[in-house]
Amino acid sequence: MDVKSVVEALNAARARELAVIIQYMEHHYVSAVGDGLPSFAKQTRSDIWVSSRGSGLGARLVGVPGPVVTFKSIAKVEMLHAQSFANRVAALGGVPTVTPGERCKASTVAEMLELDLRAEDEAVCLYAESMDMCRREGDEDSGALFEAVLRDEIAHSDTFRGLLAATRA
Numbered sequence: 001m002d003v004k005s006v007v008e009a010l011n012a013a014r015a016r017e018l019a020v021i022i023q024y025m026e027h028h029y030v031s032a033v034g035d036g037l038p039s040f041a042k043q044t045r046s047d048i049w050v051s052s053r054g055s056g057l058g059a060r061l062v063g064v065p066g067p068v069v070t071f072k073s074i075a076k077v078e079m080l081h082a083q084s085f086a087n088r089v090a091a092l093g094g095v096p097t098v099t100p101g102e103r104c105k106a107s108t109v110a111e112m113l114e115l116d117l118r119a120e121d122e123a124v125c126l127y128a129e130s131m132d133m134c135r136r137e138g139d140e141d142s143g144a145l146f147e148a149v150l151r152d153e154i155a156h157s158d159t160f161r162g163l164l165a166a167t168r169a
Contacts, residue, residue, distance in 0.1 A: 001138045007094035009130040010085045010142060013149070016126065017082035018100035020119050021075050026105070027112040028071035067109050067163050071116070074156050081149050088145055113164040120157035127153060 086096035104119070106112040131146035 003092050003094075006134055006137055006139050006142050007089055007092050009133060010089045010092075010145075011094070011097040012101075013123075013127065013130060013146070014082050014085035014089065015097050015099060015101040016119075016123060017078050017085060018098075019103040020116075020123075021078045021082065022100055023103040023105075023119065024071045024075035024078065024116060026103075027116065028068060028075065030107075031068045031071060031109050031112060067113060067167070070159060070163060071112070074116075074159070077152055077156070081152065084145055084149065088142055092142075110164065110167050113160050113167060117157060117160040117164060120153050120160055123153040124150060124157060 089096040104115040106115050127146045127150040131143050131150060134140075134143035134146060
């Protein structure tokens with residue numbers, strides 16, 4: 001197994017996750033202010049992720065929240081992904097990156113949803129490739145981690161796609 005290549009893929013994924021955590025939380029705060037309410041007023045029972053009944057790493061949203069709550073809820077799931085990638089890097093003897101990847105800024109909710117949808121779609125492609133590479137290298141544990149996170153990213157993509165369609169309607 002080429003441990004160096006696997007660690008690089010895991011750290012690339014972690015950097016991406018760190019970037020979208022920042023991006024989604026910024027979108028949460030900006031969109032909450034745009035709605036005229038402080039972000040804490042937007043936290044509802046829908047702002048809960050449930051670890052026992054979801055896909056992937058087991059995280060999903062409860063209810064049908066709007067964009068403000070969704071940005072924050074998905075950021076929480078991305079935090080779990082970042083932690084999982086760091087744990088796997090450490091297990092392989094590597095050092096988890098603490099440097100986030102590139103993030104994007106937007107000023108309207110529609111722009112935010114477009115950027116976030118693009119980020120999730122990019123993650124789907126990256127993680128599918130990384131999953132395959134890990135399995136080719138004989139690292140089933142890292143491959144399984146990418147597969148689990150991939151399921152969450154597909155769900156996030158679907159969520160952002162639906163919210164974007166509703167915003168445009």
